Amino acid sequence: MQWTLQYKETWLHRLNPSFKLVFILALFLLLLFVHNPNFISNVTVVPFILVMFATGHRKKILAILMIPFLLLFFSSASSMMFFGQGTTTWWKWGIVHMTEESFFRGLHIGFRALNFALLGLLFALTTRPVFLFYSLIQQLKVPPRFAYSFMAAVRILPVMMEEFHQLRAALLIRGIKKKKGFARIMQSVSLYAVPLLSQSIRRAHRIAVAMEAKQFNNKERTYYYKQTLSRVDVYFLIYITIGFSLAYWVGTTFPYFDLTDVRN
Amino acid sequence: MKRLKLSDILITIVIALVFGIIYKLWGPVYNIFKPFGLHIGDVIYGMWFIAGTVAVLLLRKPGVALLAETAAASGEFLVGSEYGLSVLLYGVVQGLGTELMFALFGYKRYTAFVAALGGIAAAVGSIVMDAAYGYVMDLALWKLLLLIGARLIGGFLLAGLLAYFLVEALEKTGVTSLIRPASDEDYKALDQ
Numbered sequence: 001m002q003w004t005l006q007y008k009e010t011w012l013h014r015l016n017p018s019f020k021l022v023f024i025l026a027l028f029l030l031l032l033f034v035h036n037p038n039f040i041s042n043v044t045v046v047p048f049i050l051v052m053f054a055t056g057h058r059k060k061i062l063a064i065l066m067i068p069f070l071l072l073f074f075s076s077a078s079s080m081m082f083f084g085q086g087t088t089t090w091w092k093w094g095i096v097h098m099t100e101e102s103f104f105r106g107l108h109i110g111f112r113a114l115n116f117a118l119l120g121l122l123f124a125l126t127t128r129p130v131f132l133f134y135s136l137i138q139q140l141k142v143p144p145r146f147a148y149s150f151m152a153a154v155r156i157l158p159v160m161m162e163e164f165h166q167l168r169a170a171l172l173i174r175g176i177k178k179k180k181g182f183a184r185i186m187q188s189v190s191l192y193a194v195p196l197l198s199q200s201i202r203r204a205h206r207i208a209v210a211m212e213a214k215q216f217n218n219k220e221r222t223y224y225y226k227q228t229l230s231r232v233d234v235y236f237l238i239y240i241t242i243g244f245s246l247a248y249w250v251g252t253t254f255p256y257f258d259l260t261d262v263r264n
Numbered sequence: 265m266k267r268l269k270l271s272d273i274l275i276t277i278v279i280a281l282v283f284g285i286i287y288k289l290w291g292p293v294y295n296i297f298k299p300f301g302l303h304i305g306d307v308i309y310g311m312w313f314i315a316g317t318v319a320v321l322l323l324r325k326p327g328v329a330l331l332a333e334t335a336a337a338s339g340e341f342l343v344g345s346e347y348g349l350s351v352l353l354y355g356v357v358q359g360l361g362t363e364l365m366f367a368l369f370g371y372k373r374y375t376a377f378v379a380a381l382g383g384i385a386a387a388v389g390s391i392v393m394d395a396a397y398g399y400v401m402d403l404a405l406w407k408l409l410l411l412i413g414a415r416l417i418g419g420f421l422l423a424g425l426l427a428y429f430l431v432e433a434l435e436k437t438g439v440t441s442l443i444r445p446a447s448d449e450d451y452k453a454l455d456q
Contacts, residue, residue, distance in 0.1 A: 025353070068291075072295065118348070119348055120345070150335070153280075193433075197434060201442070204271070204274045204278040
């Protein structure tokens with residue numbers, strides 16, 4: 001999420017964070033019930049346009065952020081493409097059995113993963129975490145204990161990074177040798193995980209005690225930031241609705257693939 | 265039931281965020297293993313369930329496993345997971361799996377055995393999600409069985425045994441005395 005990157009604020013930043021979160025999660029659930037590859041490949045364009053042109057970030061950074069998406073697309077798709085069940089064989093080589101059905105199913109999964117990744121990136125690039133947590137308390141009535149714990153915990157992370165570097169330097173000076181294979185995992189648990197976790201548990205406990213000493217509780221509270229719903233939320237809703245309808249219409253009127261349900 | 269105090273929540277979320285970062289780093293590792301077809305990658309998938317078991321073994325209260333796994337997933341998302349918000353859905357379902365196992369034992373037993381069951385239950389949760397998301401049930405049968413087997417073994421080894429080992433190591437540092445509720449044995453010790 002947005003901690004340091006330089007960006008221009010756009011209308012997507014002014015969306016209500018809770019609305020954005022709930023709406024995108026609802027889209028996820030909707031996409032889980034989409035089985036038409038024509039529809040899902042068209043739909044990918046909808047979040048892509050927003051990410052490219054409406055997040056206010058530089059194109060170069062956006063391109064770098066999207067490189068892992070390619071790997072994700074192929075790794076999600078390939079397993080089903082090469083090993084899925086199906087009757088119309090295209091290619092068989094050893095254990096690899098590529099059929100028409102499995103190919104399209106794989107493609108479908110790839111596009112689905114791409115959609116999820118783009119929507120996730122859209123959310124991450126345009127949401128300020130502090131506003132998100134305030135909005136969760138104000139709009140979705142999340143108990144302040146949970147939201148403030150999150151905000152405090154996020155602030156501890158940089159301290160832990162520093163501790164990690166210190167620890168590594170200390171181990172280097174003392175000439176600790178790295179073990180190999182399975183022993184390496186156990187070694188890193190006892191050398192890194194245990195000290196880092198125990199220190200952060202102590203720190204978290206101290207912070208909780210301090211917060212309670214300053215009368216942090218679940219009663220009525222006032223907020224520095226007020227989060228509300230606004231017109232832009234409606235724009236977002238309209239954009240997605242039109243985009244998805246258009247994608248569906250194009251997908252059913254001018255299909256690229258004969259298939260309409262990849263499950264068969 | 266023992267209610268979660270502020271310190272419980274804060275500690276759970278801090279631990280979870282640490283695992284969230286590990287989860288994020290785990291993504292590329294898994295993606296490299298995945299396309300080779302034989303599901304070696306799915307054994308290391310078990311790492312993605314570890315936050316729930318570690319947190320509940322440490323804090324020993326209801327709700328902790330679900331909170332930890334959900335928070336770890338959101339942590340993974342916060343630092344920019346390539347899986348996007350879908351990790352949140354996976355996190356909730358996996359956390360529910362672990363939570364259910366500890367609930368079955370009435371939140372009274374925190375042994376390696378229950379931890380291993382918790383890890384396996386989280387793996388089952390992830391397979392349920394995969395069936396909806398990635399149609400894994402339509403894979404060739406031998407491959408589906410390999411995937412399920414590897415996933416369960418991963419849950420057992422990493423989210424179960426490794427988590428238990430990690431918590432045991434943490435107990436030796438003495439931090440657990442800060443966070444665990446007083447047990448019956450503690451009260452019995454006072455009587456003598």
